[in-house]
Amino acid sequence: xxxxxxxxxxxxxxxxxxxxxxxxxxxxxxxxxxxxxxxxxxxxxxxxxxxxxxxxxxxxxxxxxxxxxxxxxxxxxxxxxxxxxxxxxxxxxxxxxxxxxxxxxxxxxxxxxxxxxxxxxxxxxxxxxxxxxxxxxxxxxxxxxxxxxxxxxxxxxxxxxxxxxxxxxxxxxxxxxxxxxxxxxxxxxxxxxxxxxxxxx
Amino acid sequence: xxxxxxxxxxxxxxxxxxxxxxxxxxxxxxxxxxxxxxxxxxxxxxxxxxxxxxxxxxxxxxxxxxxxxxxxxxxxxxxxxxxxxxxxxxxxxxxxxxxxxxxxxxxxxxxxxxxxxxxxxxxxxxxxxxxxxxxxxxxxxxxxxxxxxxxxxxxxxxxxxxxxxxxxxxxxxxxxxxxxxxxxxxxxxxxxxxxxxxxxxxxxxxxxxxxxxxxxxxxxxxxxxxxxxxxxxxxxxxxxxxxxxxxxxxxxxxxxxxxxxxxxxxxxxxxxxxxxxxxxxxxxxxxxxx
Numbered sequence: 001x002x003x004x005x006x007x008x009x010x011x012x013x014x015x016x017x018x019x020x021x022x023x024x025x026x027x028x029x030x031x032x033x034x035x036x037x038x039x040x041x042x043x044x045x046x047x048x049x050x051x052x053x054x055x056x057x058x059x060x061x062x063x064x065x066x067x068x069x070x071x072x073x074x075x076x077x078x079x080x081x082x083x084x085x086x087x088x089x090x091x092x093x094x095x096x097x098x099x100x101x102x103x104x105x106x107x108x109x110x111x112x113x114x115x116x117x118x119x120x121x122x123x124x125x126x127x128x129x130x131x132x133x134x135x136x137x138x139x140x141x142x143x144x145x146x147x148x149x150x151x152x153x154x155x156x157x158x159x160x161x162x163x164x165x166x167x168x169x170x171x172x173x174x175x176x177x178x179x180x181x182x183x184x185x186x187x188x189x190x191x192x193x194x195x196x197x198x199x200x201x
Numbered sequence: 202x203x204x205x206x207x208x209x210x211x212x213x214x215x216x217x218x219x220x221x222x223x224x225x226x227x228x229x230x231x232x233x234x235x236x237x238x239x240x241x242x243x244x245x246x247x248x249x250x251x252x253x254x255x256x257x258x259x260x261x262x263x264x265x266x267x268x269x270x271x272x273x274x275x276x277x278x279x280x281x282x283x284x285x286x287x288x289x290x291x292x293x294x295x296x297x298x299x300x301x302x303x304x305x306x307x308x309x310x311x312x313x314x315x316x317x318x319x320x321x322x323x324x325x326x327x328x329x330x331x332x333x334x335x336x337x338x339x340x341x342x343x344x345x346x347x348x349x350x351x352x353x354x355x356x357x358x359x360x361x362x363x364x365x366x367x368x369x370x371x372x373x374x375x376x377x378x379x380x381x382x383x384x385x386x387x388x389x390x391x392x393x394x395x396x397x398x399x400x401x402x403x404x405x406x407x408x409x410x411x412x413x414x415x416x417x418x419x420x421x422x423x424x425x426x427x428x429x430x431x432x433x434x435x436x437x438x439x440x441x442x443x444x445x446x447x448x449x450x451x452x453x454x455x456x457x458x459x460x461x462x463x464x465x466x467x468x469x470x471x472x473x474x475x476x477x478x479x480x481x482x483x484x485x486x487x488x489x490x491x
Contacts, residue, residue, distance in 0.1 A: 012412070023384075026263075043336070052487065054297035067202075069249045077229075077252065078229075078250060078252060080229050080231065080252075082254070085226070093414060125225055127225050127226055127305055128226055128227045128228070128229065128254065128307055130229055132231060133231075135233065135311070136234075136237070136313050137314075137316075138238060138311060138313060138316065139233060139234075139311050139313035139314075140292070140311070140313070140314055141311055141312065146230065146307065146309060148306075148307050150225065167247070175395065195470045
């Protein structure tokens with residue numbers, strides 16, 4: 001339901017922006033890193049911009065990201081075999097941000113943007129995963145493997161800020177490189193580097 | 202001005218995104234019983250094999266002893282060993298939670314099975330008043346070991362040579378209190394357990410610290426030792442508070458070893474008694490089949 005609401009908001013606001021006289025549509029792929037849990041992964045973002053002034057635009061964007069991390073252990077301590085731990089992350093995010101542009105729009109320009117984010121995240125963190133030693137005959141186990149995890153899942157709020165360098169490649173086309181940081185309260189924050197292509201009208 | 206605000210926002214977001222690294226590991230939880238569990242017997246559950254997976258840490262433990270998943274029968278404690286009265290006649294689950302200093306918990310449930318093979322019968326004896334015997338059977342590859350113990354205190358007809366309680370119910374519960382010389386020559390097929398025999402029974406009943414309780418447990422599969430007291434210098438002492446059971450081992454010509462159990466202690470211990478003291482008697486035998 002939350003994903004549906006986010007999609008509808010995105011479509012409504014995006015449609016409003018699309019109908020503006022001057023705007024742009026950007027698609028970018030990104031490498032993401034989550035420093036707190038040292039997860040890494042990839043994602044993509046679709047964003048629309050409306051020109052308000054020559055140096056100011058309003059951006060709305062939606063993104064999907066996936067990340068993971070494996071902590072290699074594979075060692076035996078006190079006859080207990082410690083197995084690898086895995087972290088998994090998936091998120092849908094929606095952001096709105098004013099964008100300040102500097103530089104020559106005809107050749108290359110620099111954008112700075114910052115704004116609020118709403119995100120739906122699902123994170124699974126393995127807390128432990130181990131194989132117990134053989135038990136005495138009076139103990140019966142379904143399995144010798146013990147698995148403990150923590151799940152952080154739900155809708156969270158935060159902020160995003162970043163910058164992009166746009167290079168014009170055609171009459172209506174630009175490519176851009178960007179970095180951004182997304183801080184999420186009570187969930188997983190990330191930094192990312194992205195490369196994208198933009199259609200302007 | 203706007204650019205400055207955006208830069209500030211960028212810095213705040215970067216700071217939030219790169220906040221302190223968090224490696225989250227919960228402890229390794231392991232537990233076992235120190236001795237094979239027996240229904241109604243006290244047993245020590247030992248989680249000391251559990252360990253934290255971080256360098257500096259401490260652990261706390263709590264137990265779901267009846268395995269109902271509805272609540273924890275103990276509070277959090279730093280002691281990894283808990284003594285319980287084993288609640289399952291055949292099998293059941295016992296749960297453990299281990300918590301580290303960060304509050305992360307590992308939970309482990311394990312099934313415990315009691316596998317007692319025993320029978321109770323009344324053997325033919327050369328005593329005027331017979332006694333019941335419990336036979337514990339232990340199977341090993343190609344080998345059956347039958348461990349036979351009288352499960353009542355030996356009761357003799359009235360005589361000046363030993364002490365009999367006046368009430369019939371007391372006689373039945375406590376048997377006769379007799380000197381070592383009488384106890385050592387009672388029956389040809391069953392003998393007075395040696396100190397080593399008793400020690401083996403103590404080990405079977407959870408070790409010296411718990412056997413005093415377990416030997417008294419009123420359950421069909423137990424020896425159900427009672428607390429008749431002792432007669433010394435012609436006086437009955439410690440009735441209902443202690444039981445003294447002769448062993449077949451002499452200390453010297455005047456004294457012999459006896460097993461002592463008490464009402465106020467879970468411990469079973471050996472004491473030296475004057476052979477003229479009047480104490481309780483259990484008999485036993487061992488059969489090996491190949």
